[in-house]
Amino acid sequence: MKACLLIEHTVLVFNCHSKKKKMKKISLIKYLFLALVTLFTVQCTKVLDKTNLSNITSDKVLNDPLLTSANLNRLYRIVTPNWPVGTSGNSDEGAGRNALMYGQLTDFSQTLYAGTYTNIREVNVFLEGIKAGTINKILADPMIGQALFLRSQLYWQLVTTYGGVPLVLNTIALQDEYNLPRNTSTETVTQIIKDLDDAIALLPNSYPVLEFGRITKGAAMAVKGRILLNFASEQFDPTQTKNRWQAAYDALVLAKTNLDVNGKGLNASFANLWFDDGSGNKEIIWGKLYNTDMFHSRDASVRPFQPGFGGGRTDNATKRLVDDFPMKDGKKITDNTSAYTYDPIIFWKNRDPRFAFTLARNGSNYPIKDPEPFKTSAIYWAFQNNSTNAEADRSITFTGFQCIKAVRVDYDQNQARQSTVLWIEMRYAELLLNLAEAANELGKGVESLTQLNNIRQRAGIENRNGRYGLNAGIESDKNAMRAAILLERKIELAFENKRPVDMRRRRLYSSMNGTERQGYFITKKAAFDALVTTDATILSDRKALENMVLAGTVDLNNPSIYQNYFTTQIYSVETGSDLPGQIGIKINYQDKYYFFDIPQTVMSRNAKLKQTNGWPGGSFDPLQ
C-alpha cells in the first residue's frame, strides 16, 4: 500500500513537470505512463493479498458437514487398531524373543503416551469445532457420538498401559495452566464409561451399507462391556475384592440384546470369517476395512519366508498353543475319554477344525501362491534346510508352524504386501466369550456354557456329549469354567492380539515364568535324501515327495511313513536356543509390567506427574 501512495504522489510531480516544459511526443508518452501507473497501482494492492492455497482453514471445516465428516474419518484413522502382527510373541501363544518376556525391558519402554495425547487433542478439537459450528443437530449428533467413542478408546489404551492418566477433555489453550496431575485409574475408567454412555445415547443402531464400518450403538455397548470386563479383572483388581463383574455383565447383556436385534451374530463359517468383509458379515461389531489405497502387509509378514520379501518368523505358534487345540470331539489331547487318540508324531490328526484354519505345519496343505523354487506345490514344508537358498534356511519358522488365519492363499508375494484382508477388532464371538466370563464370575455358569457351546458349535467341533466335549458339571465349577473360557478364547481368538491382553488382564504371566516356550525342530532323514538319487539337491527330493503325497502314494498322516522321512524334536525357541538340546533364556515377566512407567520425556515436562508404582521413583498406585 505504501508503494501505491508513492505512485500517486509521483503522478502529481509528473503533472507539474509536464506543464512547465514544451514537449515532443508528450501525449503518447503521457498515456503510456498513465497506463503503467494504473497497472502498477492495481498490481501492488494485491501483492500481499495472498491466501494459503495448500491448506483448508478451520472456519471452513466447522461449518461444513462434509469437511467435518472428513475430519471425523481422521479420528477413525488414528484410533482404530490395525491388524496386529507378531504380538503373539508377548504371550504363550507364539514364539518371540523379546525383552518384555525376559524381564529385560529398559525403563520408559512404552512410548505411546505422547502420541495418544496428540490423538486426544485431535478428538477434542473436533468436538469443540462441531459444537461451535452451525451443523444441523441431526447430522452432528451421530458424529459427536462416534468421536466420543473414539476418545474413550484412546484413554483406554492409556489406562491399560500405565494406569490412571490426566484427563484432558477440552483443548488446552496456551495460556492455561496445563500441568495436570494423574487421575486415578478409577476416575479414568469412569470417564471412559461416561464417554461411552454419551456416545451410546447419540449413536444410531446401524448405518447405510455405504457407511458400514462406523461405530453403532451396539458396538459402543459391546466395547463398554469389554472395558468393564477388563476393569473387573485382576489387572485392575488383583485381589478381586471390588466386585466389578456385575457392571460388566449388565453392559454385556445389554450389548448382546442390542446387537441381536440389529442382526449381529456368529458368522456361519469360521474359515471364511476374515474374507467376508461387507455388511453381510454379521460377526463384525467393530472392524477395519482395507482397500487398494489403504492396505496392510500382515499377510507378507506371516507367510513363509521368501528371499527379498521376508516373512517366516512372525506369529509362529508355540507347542503350547498347538497342544491347547482340543481333539475333534472337543476333548483335550490328554483326555483318555476322547473318541480320538492323540499321536505326538502326527499331532495334527483329528483335531478341532480350527487347527487347520489357524496353522500350517510340516507337510500340510497350504496352497499359497509363492513362486518356484521355494514353493513347488500346495504343500508347506517346515523342516530345516528345506529351501534352495541359504538365506531362507536360516529364516524358516521358529516353531515348525506358520499362522494361516486370515491369510489369503490366492495372493502372490506382492499382493501380500498390499493385503486388504479385513481386521475385526471386536467380533461377536468375543462378545459371547466376554459374556460367558462375566456370567461365570457371577456364578451363572450355565449361561457361560451356553455361550461356549455356541462358539464350539460354529467351530465345527463334534457334539458327542451335548456340551461339545466339555466336562460334565463344569458349569458349577467356577474355576474350571474360567479355565475353559480362557482356553476357548485362546483357540478361537488365536493371533488376534487377544491372548496377550488376556494374560495381562488376568495376570497370567506368572504361570509362564521360569519356563521356556517350545517348538518343533523338524529335520529330514536319509530316506528323504534318497528319494532322487540322480540329483543331490534338496529341491528334487522335495518335489518327488510332494508328487507322491499329492498322488496319494505316500500318506504322511501315517506316523511310520512320516517318521521315515522326518525326525521331530521338541526344543526351546527362546533366545540362546537354536537347536534341540540347547537351553534358552527363561520367561521372566515382571509384576511391574502390568502397569508401565510413564516415559521420562513426559515426566520431565510435567512436574505434577507421579511415576507408576513399581518403577524407579514410583508413587502412583494404578490400582486406585
Next chain:
Amino acid sequence: MKKTLLRLKLRLLITPQSSLSKTLLFTKITILFILLTTLQAVAGDANAQLVTIQMKQVLMPNVFKAIEKQSEFRFLYNYDLAALQKKISVNLEAKSVPTVLDNIFLGTGLTFKQLENNLIVIIPIESSESYEDRKITGTIKDDAGKVVSGASVYIKNKSTGTTTNALGQYTIIGEVGQTIVVQAVNYETLEVIIGNQKSFDFVLKSSISNLEEVIIVGYGTESKRNLTSAISSVKTRDLQAIPATSLSNLLGGRAPGVSVTTVGGRPGTTSSIRIRGASIGPFAGTTEPLYVIDNIIATKELFDLLDVNEVEEISFLKDAAATAVYGSRGSNGVVLTKTKTGVKGKPSFQFTGTFGTSSEVRQPIYTSAYEHALLINQSIKAGLDPLIPNSGQGTTLIPENQLQYLRDNPQPNFQDAVSITPQFKRYSMNTSGATDVVDYFISGNYADEGGTMPNLNYKKYGLRANVGVKLTDNLKLTMNANVGNDIDYQYYWPYDPESISDSYRQMGRRGNWVPSFINGLPVANFNAFSPADFALNNGNGTRTRKTNLTNSTLSLDYKVPFISGLSAGLTYNYRVLVNTNTTWQKPNVSYVFEADPNNPFKLTDKIVGTRTRVEGLNGNALTKSSQTDNSYQLNARLNYDKSFGEHSVKAMFIYEQAEANRDFFTGTRRNLLSPDVQQLFATSPRIEDRDYTGQGFEVGRLSYISSVSYNYSERYFLSTSVRQDASVAFIPGKRYGTFPSISAGWIVTEENFFKDQRIIDFMKIRGSYGTTGIDNITGGNEYPAYSYLTGYTVQTPANSYVFGDANASATVINVGGFPSVDATWDKTNTYNFGADLGFLKNKLTASFEVFKNHRYDLFAQRISIVPVELGAAPPRVNYGIIDVKGFEFSLNYKGSVRDFTYSAGFNIGMAQDKLIQYDENPLRAYNKLTGYNSDRIQGYIADDIIRTQSQLDALISKGYKFNNNLPYLGMVLLRDIRGNATIDPKGNTPDGVVTPDDITWIGKHSSSPINYGLSLSFSYKGFSLQSFVQGLEGFQKMIPATGKFYFDNVGEGGWATWNDAFEPDTNPNGKMPRFVSSGANGDPTGQNSTFWLRNAGFARLKNLNLAYQIPQKMTKKAGIKGASVFYNGSNLFFIYSHIKEFDPELQGEGLPINRTHSVGIQLSF
C-alpha cells in the same frame, strides 16, 4: 575553468573503460520512468535548442560555459590551445549552438565536432583537414594472445580517443611526437610515442592489481578498490573450458568463504553452495544463499540452468553491508550472477566444442566371492555370532570344491557388470557486438552427459538474447530473454527414487558369486533381484525430470539530463518455470538358474524359477507430475551519483514488488497395457488404478531499498543502506521488517604520511555492521508456510479410512498443530572487518576478513516448557541463537617475464558455528548441544582390537560387558567412560560396562570448516596452462556401513579391507576386527567409534586446463579469426587425502565423483 578541467579529467577517466564496463555503469545509472516524459521532451534534439549569447571581451571558454547553461551541450577542449586565450565579443540572439560556434570560430583556426551525448569537441582546423594522413591503426591483444576489445586508445593530453572493436582493432588520429595511451580494465596502461609508423600493435599485460577490477554488487557495480563490504567475485573467463554441466560445480574453492560441496558423480549433479558456514543448527529455516541473476531474485535451480558461457561474473556477497540490500532473504549470503552483454565493435562470433569422457575417481574395493567365502568360513569356525551361544552350529562351511570354483571363476560384482565409459559433449556459440545504438549478446548452448552406468543421462539446452537499444542519448531499453531446458534421465531405483547412489552401493556389495546375467537374463540365485538389471535394462522402469524455463526481463534506464548524476530505471521480469516428472515403474523379473548339485555357484543356463517383484502400490504404473511456477518481479530505481570536488556521493532508492504462484499436479495410472507404450492413456482404465492430486501456492513481497554512500577523495568511504520488506509469511501487522547496514573504509595509502614508504603500495581497511533476515523460517520451498494459520490437510488415500461394502476410501482431513501467530523473520547481525593490501607495485595483493554472524530469532518450539498432555507441539517461536565466526584470507600474485606470464592465487576460508541459545533438557549435562558447533560426531572411544587371550581374560575378570554381552577375541574394544545416568549424573564415573551411556563426542566436525583453493597459471605465446587445487580440512568422516558391517551371507560382499581381518591364529596383527556375524545384535564392532573415524582432510587437483592458440596466419585462410584447442582435466588426482578407501568429499558409498578428460576447440569469426 576549473570545472572544464575537471570535466576533461572525468572524460579521460571514463574513456579508458571498456564499453562493457560502460554498459555496467549504464545499467547502474538508472531512472524512474516518471521522469521519463519530462526529460524525454528536452532530450529530443539539442541542435534545435536556441541560445542567446551577448558577451563582451571574454575568453572563449566563458562563452562555452554560457552555452552549457542554456543548452544540453557540453564542451571538451584542450585548454592549451592558443586560440582559446583570445578574448572575443559575441552578440547573437536565439541561434542554434552550431550557428553560434561557426560564428565565434571564424578565423580562429578552430573548428568543432559534435559527438554523442551532446558533446562538442573543439579542435584546430588543420587536424581535421589531414585526417587521413595522420591515421594510425593497430590491434591490441593481451599477454595471453587474446584480442582486447573495448580498450580505450587516446592521445595523451588530447581529447582524441577511441575504443577497440571486437577484433581488438583501433584507428586514431595522431601526430608525430604525440603519445598514444592504451588503457583497458584489468590491464596495465601502455604508452608509445608516435614516430613515422602508421601502425602500432600493442600487447597489454594483465593488470597487476586486482584492485581496480570492477565487480558486481547488489543492484550495481563497484570497483574493488572502493568496496567497504565483504564480496568475493569469480569472473567466468577461466571457467569456460571446464566441461561441467552445472554452474555450481565450477565454483569449489574459487572464492574464500564459499563452501561448495559436490554430492556425487551422477550426470547433471549440482553442488551445494554455502556461504560463511551458514548454520541453523537444530532450528527450522534454511542455510541456502539467495540467488540473484541479472538483478532478479532467482533460485539455485535457475542458477544451475545457466551455461558458463553466458555468464560474465558471479559475486558472493558475504557480509551485511553487501547483502542488506537483499534484506529479507540475505542472511545466508547472496550469489549474484550477471550474464553477458554485447561489447562495442563489429559482431564477433565464438564457438566452443568440448568432447570428453569420465571415470570414477575412487571407489571402495570389494571382496571377491572367493575372499568373502573364506571370511564366511572363518566366521562359522569362530561361531557365527560370538554373542549368541552355539550360533555357528548347524551352519555348514562352504566346502573346498566350491571355494576352488569361486577362486577359479571370479565374477564381476554388479557395479563392474554394468560399468561403462560415458561420453559427454558440450557446444556453445555466441555472437556479440555493439554499435552506438544497439548492443547484443546472443548465445546458444547444448550439453549432453552420460553416466558411468547405463541409463543415466543429462541434457541441457539454452538460448539467450541480451539486447540493449539506446533510444535516445539518455534512454536505453534492454531486453534479456532466455529459455532453458534440461532433461535428467535415469533408471528407476524404488528404494531411494531421489538418488541412484543407493543402487550403486547395493551393487557394490552383491553379485560376484555367480554371473550377473546368463544369456542376458538377470540372475537371482543369491539375490532377491538384480540391481544390475535395474541399471542395465531399466529393470524397474525409468524416471525423467524435465525443466523448462522461459524468462524475460525488460529494462528502461534513463539518465536525467538536467540533474547531473541522477538516473532512473524500471525493470520488469516475467518467468515461467515448468518442472515435469515422469516415473515409469514396472515389475522386475529375475531368474533362478539351475545349479550344479554339488556346487550352488556353478550354474547352468536352465531356468528353474522366476522372481517377479512389484514394488509397492505403484509397482506397475506411470506417474506424471507437473509443476508450473509463474512469477514476476518489478523494480523501479532512482540513482544519484555525483562528485563535488573531492566529495563523491552515491545514492539509490528502489521499490520492488514480486509475486509468484505455483500450480502442482500429479497423476498416476497403474497397470500399463504394454511396457512399450508409456502413456497415461495406455493403462488400466479402472477407477482404482487412477490416482491424482494437486496443490497451489502463492506469494507476494514488497520491498523498499535505499542506500547512500559517500567518499572523500576516494580515500575515506562511508556507506549505509536500509531495506524494508513485507512478506506474506507473517501475520498481517507483523509483515514488515527493516534491515539496516553501515560500512566504512579507509585507503591508508592515500594519506600523505604513507606516500613515502615503498613497501606497501595499497592498503585499505574496512569494517561493516548490519542486519539481514530470512522469511523462509520454516525451511520449505520458496513459498511461505502460513505458520500463523490453523490449517487442515487432506490425507493421501493410503492414509485414509475405508467404509462401506464398496470398500471406498473416505476422505480424511486432519487438523494441524498450534499456529505460530508470533512468527517473524529470523535475523542475522553481521560484523565484518577486512583489509586489502598491495605490494610490489601491486603485483602481490592480499585480502583478509574476519567476521561474526550473530543469527537470532531462529524458529523452533520451546520444548522444555510444555507438557505432553497438551497434545500438540507448542507453536514455534523465534528464539534461537547461533553465532558463526570465521576468517578469510586470499593472496594473489601476477607477474611476467617477456612473453611468459604467470599468476598464482591462494585463498582460504574458515567458519565455525556455535549454538548459543536452544531449549534442551538432556538427560546428562554433557549431552548438551548449546555452546558447541552443530556438526560434532557422536560415538564410542575405541581402544584397538582385543588381540590376545590374556587381554580378553583380564577384561572378563574385570566384568567388562558391552550391552550385557561378554567381549570376545577380535572385537573392537570400546572404552567405558561413564555410568548410568541416574547413578552417574555427571558422567565421569566408569561403571565397568559399556552401554550407550558411554557414547561421547568423538569428532569435532562432520563437514569441513576450512575450505581452500590454490590456482596457478602460466602462459607463453600461444600456450596457456591453468591449474586449480581445491582442499577441505578440519573434519572427520566415519567409514560407512558397507566398510564396517559384516556381510556374512552367501551372495554378499564387503570392503576388501576385511581381507586383513583379525584371526587369533592366522592373522593376529590384522588391521580389521574379527569377521563374525551381522546377526550380532549390539556388536561393538559395527558401532560408530573412533576405530572407524578418519581425518577426512584432502586436497585435489580440481582442474587442469591446457590451451594452445593456433597462430592467426594459419587460421586466417580458413576465414577463422582465432582458433584455440584445449585439454581439460577435472578431479585428476589427490594432492593428499588421509582417507584412502574412498573419496573423502562423499560418504564412501554412493556414486563417486568423476574424473573427466576432455578436449575442445574454440573458434572465433
